[in-house]
Amino acid sequence: MGGVLLELRGLSKSYDGRARALDDVSLEVRRGEFVSVIGSSGAGKSTLLRCVNRLVDPTEGSVAFDGDDMVRARGRALRACRRRIAMVFQHYNLVHRATAIENVLQGRLGYKSTIAGMLGLFSEEEKRRAFEILDQVGLADFAYTRTDQLSGGQKQRVGIARALVQDPLLMLADEPIASLDPKSSRTVMEHLRWAADELGVACLVNLHQVDFALEFSDRIVGLAGGRLVFDGAPDELDEAMIARIYGANAEDAEGFGVAAGAVRSAERPGAPSAAPASVAAAGPAATSDGPTASGVVAA
Ligand SMILES: Nc1ncnc2c1ncn2[C@@H]1O[C@H](COP(=O)(O)OP(=O)(O)O)[C@@H](O)[C@H]1O
Ligand SMILES: [Mg+2]
Numbered sequence: 001m002g003g004v005l006l007e008l009r010g011l012s013k014s015y016d017g018r019a020r021a022l023d024d025v026s027l028e029v030r031r032g033e034f035v036s037v038i039g040s041s042g043a044g045k046s047t048l049l050r051c052v053n054r055l056v057d058p059t060e061g062s063v064a065f066d067g068d069d070m071v072r073a074r075g076r077a078l079r080a081c082r083r084r085i086a087m088v089f090q091h092y093n094l095v096h097r098a099t100a101i102e103n104v105l106q107g108r109l110g111y112k113s114t115i116a117g118m119l120g121l122f123s124e125e126e127k128r129r130a131f132e133i134l135d136q137v138g139l140a141d142f143a144y145t146r147t148d149q150l151s152g153g154q155k156q157r158v159g160i161a162r163a164l165v166q167d168p169l170l171m172l173a174d175e176p177i178a179s180l181d182p183k184s185s186r187t188v189m190e191h192l193r194w195a196a197d198e199l200g201v202a203c204l205v206n207l208h209q210v211d212f213a214l215e216f217s218d219r220i221v222g223l224a225g226g227r228l229v230f231d232g233a234p235d236e237l238d239e240a241m242i243a244r245i246y247g248a249n250a251e252d253a254e255g256f257g258v259a260a261g262a263v264r265s266a267e268r269p270g271a272p273s274a275a276p277a278s279v280a281a282a283g284p285a286a287t288s289d290g291p292t293a294s295g296v297v298a299a
Pocket of ligand 2 (some may be wrong): 045047
């Protein structure tokens, strides 16, 4: 893992003057780091991701991406930043009638003039690269298959390939496995993790499934009521903290019963053994002290 890639400081968002959907969130993501964001429905996870690539304008705070100020960026500068930030969606957002490779090539549009993009003018190098990435996510045999013929897990891998062909530094994934069965979910998580480990693409992933967050993440961020209530390594996330993150919606913490004590990132081959520096949690004591410092809100 490298230096800091994304730095959020005091980020807040209120939609139409309503209560804050995101409330004073500060957070760092390092190059090649895999960070999961967990929290119950309405906690602000999607708002957080959208503030990063400016699909939503934050009300307060700053977003520094690769040294650039995303909040003030306009026009050409904003487009240049967005090229290096790829997005993966819960419902894939594919063009169903197009083939897998045509969908992947859409990821190159940010590098093209509107006309070249509309005409589908891609270089041989771009096509070769698109095929190579499809191969890397296990879909070489489906490159020329229409995506409406693919399973959900295959569609999401096309979504990941489309994101990666952008040559991103950061991949934002908003509930990428929420519509998938457990086996496909695992495959998709493995490919996201592979992108972080092998391609050095930092991943910021909103997840409902705590067990997958525990297993695949370098770090987990917990949101409750728009506030950051946890930021630490998977093995620092105990049941009390889960209850705090999910508040009255503890049953939302899908899979935690299975995961607790059973699957830990430390047991995953190649997982970093040292907990990264974190603003909130630094061991068991942090459960009562650390996160409180940044303000705890009951969900
Ligand atoms: N476009 C929007 N307009 C108004 N309110 C919104 C909008 N998007 C989200 N919200 C509100 O902001 C809060 C956080 O939502 P969201 O970021 O979608 O949370 P999550 O992704 O964790 O479910 C919720 O109260 C939600 O109703
Ligand atoms: Mg959401």
